[in-house]
Amino acid sequence: MKIASSILISAAALVLAACGQSGGGAVEDDSPAGQAYSYRHAVMELVAAKNGILGGMARGDIPDDQALFTKAASDLVALSGMVTEGFQTEGIPAMSRSVPEIWSNMSDFEQKAQDFTAAAQAVAAAAQRGDFAGAKELAGEVGPTCGGCHRPYRAAAE
Numbered sequence: 001m002k003i004a005s006s007i008l009i010s011a012a013a014l015v016l017a018a019c020g021q022s023g024g025g026a027v028e029d030d031s032p033a034g035q036a037y038s039y040r041h042a043v044m045e046l047v048a049a050k051n052g053i054l055g056g057m058a059r060g061d062i063p064d065d066q067a068l069f070t071k072a073a074s075d076l077v078a079l080s081g082m083v084t085e086g087f088q089t090e091g092i093p094a095m096s097r098s099v100p101e102i103w104s105n106m107s108d109f110e111q112k113a114q115d116f117t118a119a120a121q122a123v124a125a126a127a128q129r130g131d132f133a134g135a136k137e138l139a140g141e142v143g144p145t146c147g148g149c150h151r152p153y154r155a156a157a158e
Ligand code: HEC
Pocket: 022, 023, 037, 040, 041, 042, 044, 045, 047, 048, 051, 083, 095, 096, 097, 098, 099, 109, 110, 112, 113, 116, 142, 143, 145, 146, 147, 149, 150, 153, 154
């Protein structure tokens, strides 16, 4: 019995740790800034998931699947158009890694989002015309546009 309950406690601790790692999304904050954070957090998580499919397939870590790749690329284009909506309400809740410069340099921030959209569009266009090899090559140009925005506008993780 003693062993069983300590396994249960370890499992609960793991679940808690996993929630903490998701960036605090489980913490409810109904303020407008909190809701904006929840929105952009969700968008970024989906962006990372879709980009992970493109990059994973381009690197050969995920088996080739042209249909899955093509869908991920067009999903990424759609998501890229939702990024700036998550920053319409100014505010940096405790769990947020946004920096105030986002709101003082909004046109530059929007440009960084457009750079990301353009890179994703290039991948999607190649995939849609059936150029899978070319699309995988272009997938390597998406990541730098993430970093191009994260470097100036996302604080380093603690
Ligand atoms: C236009 C700017 C911009 C672009 C482009 C961008 N990001 Fe982000 N991203 C941010 C900002 C700002 C944050 C921090 C948001 C916050 O915590 O308030 C962030 C947060 C994240 C997070 C952490 C999510 C969380 O809340 O824990 C992930 C993962 C992420 N981005 C992945 C990506 C990937 C992958 C790409 C490219 C495919 C990308 N981002 C493109 C600005 C951007």
